[in-house]
Each structure stands twice: as C-alpha cells, then as structure tokens.
Amino acid sequence: MADDIPQLPPVTIVIEWENAIDVADEWTRKAMVALQDELGRVRFVEKPRILYLFDETKVPAGTVETVLEAVAPRMRELADVEIVPTPGLTYYKLKNFGVSRSRTGITLMLDSDAAPQPGWLEHLLAPFADPETMAVGGFTVLGTTDFLSRTMALSWVFNLPHQKAKTKRRSKIHVNNCAVRTDFFQSHPFPDLPAFKKQCVFWLRGVLAEGHKYVRTADATAIHAPHPGPxxxxWRAWTGGMDSDFLGFQTGSRSRAGRLAYAFRYFGRKTLRAWRNTVRHGGKVGLPKWQYPAAMLVSLTYYLVTLAGQLYSVFTKDWEPLPALYTGQPQGAV
Incomplete structure (x- = not known):
C-alpha cells in the first residue's frame, strides 16, 4: 500500500564519474539501474536532485547521458538529474564540488560504480532524525564474479557481506556510500591532501575530534564494482603503499626509521588479515577450497607491491605534518 512507502526528506545525491572510467561498463550500468529502482521504492517530500559530475578533460561530453538513457530512463522522472562537467577535478574534489552545489539539508554521496541495495535510502537517512548527527556512513562490499574478485573481497579494506555486526563497530567512513548534513559539510569539506585515498580518514578524525556525531549503519548497503584486472x-597497491606511509607519518612516527617499522607492521597485519579471511570466509564469497592457496598467494603479492610502494615513499617523500585536529598528535611529535 502507498501508505507503507517511507516518505523521505529532500536530498541531493552526488555521484562522481571518475571510477566509471576504469571499471567495466556493466558495473556502472548496474549502479544506475539500482539507484533508479531505489528511488522508485520511496517517496520524497520533494523531488530529489542528482548530480553526476565528470572531468571534462577525460570523459567525452554526452557519455553519462547516453548511459542514463540506455539503462535508467525513469531516473529523470524520479529525480531532477543534472550532469555537470568539471575542469579536471579528481575524486575527493568532485565530492566537495558536488556538496557545494547542494541546496538540500542532507546530501548523499555515492560512487558511479556502487549499486545501492533495497532500503539504502531509508537506512542512510534514518540517523539524521537525531539533530546532533552530522554524517552517516553506509556499508560497502565488493562485488564478486570470479577468482580475482573473490580474492580481493577477502583481502580488501571493506568488510564481507555477512560481517554487518563487525562493520557497525568500525569508526570508518567510505565516501562511496555516505550522507552528510549539507551546511556542516560545506564548512567541513574533505581536506586537500597529497595522499591518494586518505582524505576521508583524516576528515572523520577531524569531525570526531571536534565532538560531532557520526553514525555507521550496516543496513545501508551498496555493492561496489570489483577491481578491473591485475x-x-x-597500480592500486603501489599508490596504497604511499598512502599508508602518509598515514604512518601523520599518526605514528615522523622519523624514517619509525616509518620503516610501520611499513613492515602494516604489511604483516594486512597479509595476515587477508589470509585469515581466506581460510575462515572463503566459502562465503564462493571461493572453492582448492583455490585458497592461490588466493593467499595473490593477496601476498598485492601486499608485497603495497610494501614496495610504502618503502619507496619512506625513502623519497618528505611529508608535511597535518594539523593536530586530523592526527591526534601534538605538532612536535616524532
């Protein structure tokens, strides 16, 4: 019955088109269809606004429109869709730019290759009933289709689909699936950092350090595209290694010896986690037992490349300390 359909407040949904450049087209299409279906399950106080943002120097004009018309033609009926070219903005800058253009009280962030699952909108917005909640993080899992994607689902930073309870306990935010109070975020955008993918880590540290409320909900689930090949x-392992050195410098030790020790601890911790997940949970993602040794070898190789990138960074990069707000360290820490 119509009365049973949840009615949700006005929202803007910001979607970058950077990931879509790398992944197989099927995942971008699945994400669009899933979002269209999710919009059709709910009612809004007013029509939601969707901003698709793309780097006009890398994505030909008309690309997003063509995909939208082909796979999700009802999207424009369900929402006010704007497809906005941007001049060379990358992932986090696209997110900041999108939220800066939002005119609703709450803004959601979703990746172009992340498919929201049924109930995503309702569960991601529910915590905002508490006026003290400034940001909400959903639960993102990697899609799995083959040996490599199953291996990386077991090895990657995301929890596995059956680990919702574990997810709720983690103070993490993945900006492929989250929501913020717009005015709060406009005054607290993602910091501009030399790291590739650590902006959200330091942003959340700053939010919590200032005493603002963040909620993690595992019921707002999105399935993210798997990594597109070896x-x-x-490349992701190498850049991840440099990011890890940046994190270690800011939150651990600022000496090269300390960063070196952090690199090996990181390698050991991540490799053991991947191997433990493979042995304990391989079957839950469809990995046959006879493939466990090969999967463990792949995860070892991945984190060896990460270690190489981290060691390269330790000996070649001189990072600048971030404000203590983001790190929890006094500025003179070594």
Whole structure:
C-alpha cells in the first residue's frame, strides 16, 4: 500500500564519474539501474536532485547521458538529474564540488560504480532524525564474479557481506556510500591532501575530534564494482603503499626509521588479515577450497607491491605534518 512507502526528506545525491572510467561498463550500468529502482521504492517530500559530475578533460561530453538513457530512463522522472562537467577535478574534489552545489539539508554521496541495495535510502537517512548527527556512513562490499574478485573481497579494506555486526563497530567512513548534513559539510569539506585515498580518514578524525556525531549503519548497503584486472590492482597497491606511509607519518612516527617499522607492521597485519579471511570466509564469497592457496598467494603479492610502494615513499617523500585536529598528535611529535 502507498501508505507503507517511507516518505523521505529532500536530498541531493552526488555521484562522481571518475571510477566509471576504469571499471567495466556493466558495473556502472548496474549502479544506475539500482539507484533508479531505489528511488522508485520511496517517496520524497520533494523531488530529489542528482548530480553526476565528470572531468571534462577525460570523459567525452554526452557519455553519462547516453548511459542514463540506455539503462535508467525513469531516473529523470524520479529525480531532477543534472550532469555537470568539471575542469579536471579528481575524486575527493568532485565530492566537495558536488556538496557545494547542494541546496538540500542532507546530501548523499555515492560512487558511479556502487549499486545501492533495497532500503539504502531509508537506512542512510534514518540517523539524521537525531539533530546532533552530522554524517552517516553506509556499508560497502565488493562485488564478486570470479577468482580475482573473490580474492580481493577477502583481502580488501571493506568488510564481507555477512560481517554487518563487525562493520557497525568500525569508526570508518567510505565516501562511496555516505550522507552528510549539507551546511556542516560545506564548512567541513574533505581536506586537500597529497595522499591518494586518505582524505576521508583524516576528515572523520577531524569531525570526531571536534565532538560531532557520526553514525555507521550496516543496513545501508551498496555493492561496489570489483577491481578491473591485475594492472589496475598493481597500480592500486603501489599508490596504497604511499598512502599508508602518509598515514604512518601523520599518526605514528615522523622519523624514517619509525616509518620503516610501520611499513613492515602494516604489511604483516594486512597479509595476515587477508589470509585469515581466506581460510575462515572463503566459502562465503564462493571461493572453492582448492583455490585458497592461490588466493593467499595473490593477496601476498598485492601486499608485497603495497610494501614496495610504502618503502619507496619512506625513502623519497618528505611529508608535511597535518594539523593536530586530523592526527591526534601534538605538532612536535616524532
């Protein structure tokens, strides 16, 4: 019955088109269809606004429109859709830019290759009933289709689909699936950092350090595209290693010896976690037992490349300390 359909407050949904450049088209299409279906399950106080943002120097004009018309033609009936070219903005800058253009009280962030699952909107917005809640993080899992994607689901930073209870306990935010109070975020955007993918880590540290409320909900689930092949994984491992050194410098030790020790601890911790997940949970993602040794070898290789990137960073990069708000460290820490 119509009365049973949840009625939700006005929202803006910001979606970058950066990830769509790398992943297989099927995942971008699945994400669009899933969002269209989710919009059709709920009612809004007023029509939601969707901003698709793309780097006009990398994505040909008309690309997003073509995909939208082909796979999700009802999207424009369900929401006010704007497709906005941006001049060379990358992932986090696209998110900041999108929220800066939002005119609703709450803004949601979703990746172009992340497919929201039924109930996503309702569960992501529910915590905002508490006026002290400034940000809400959903639960993102990697999609799995083959040996490599199953291996990386077991090895990656995301929890597995059956680990909702564990997810709720983690003070993490993945900006492929989250929501913020717009005015709060406009005054607290993601910091501009030399790291590739650590802006959200330090942003959340700053939010919590200032005493603002953040809620993690595992019921707002999105399925993210798997990594698109070995070459991409090698690049991601290398950049991840440099990011880890940046994190270690800011939150651990600022000496090269301390950063070196952090690199090996990180390698050991991540590799053991991946191996433990493979042995304990491989079957839950469809990985046959006879493939466990190969999966463990792949995860070891991935984190060896990460270690190489981290060691390269330790000996070649001189980072600048971030404000103590983001790190929890006094500025003179070594």
């Amino acid at each position: 070459r991409f994984l090698a």
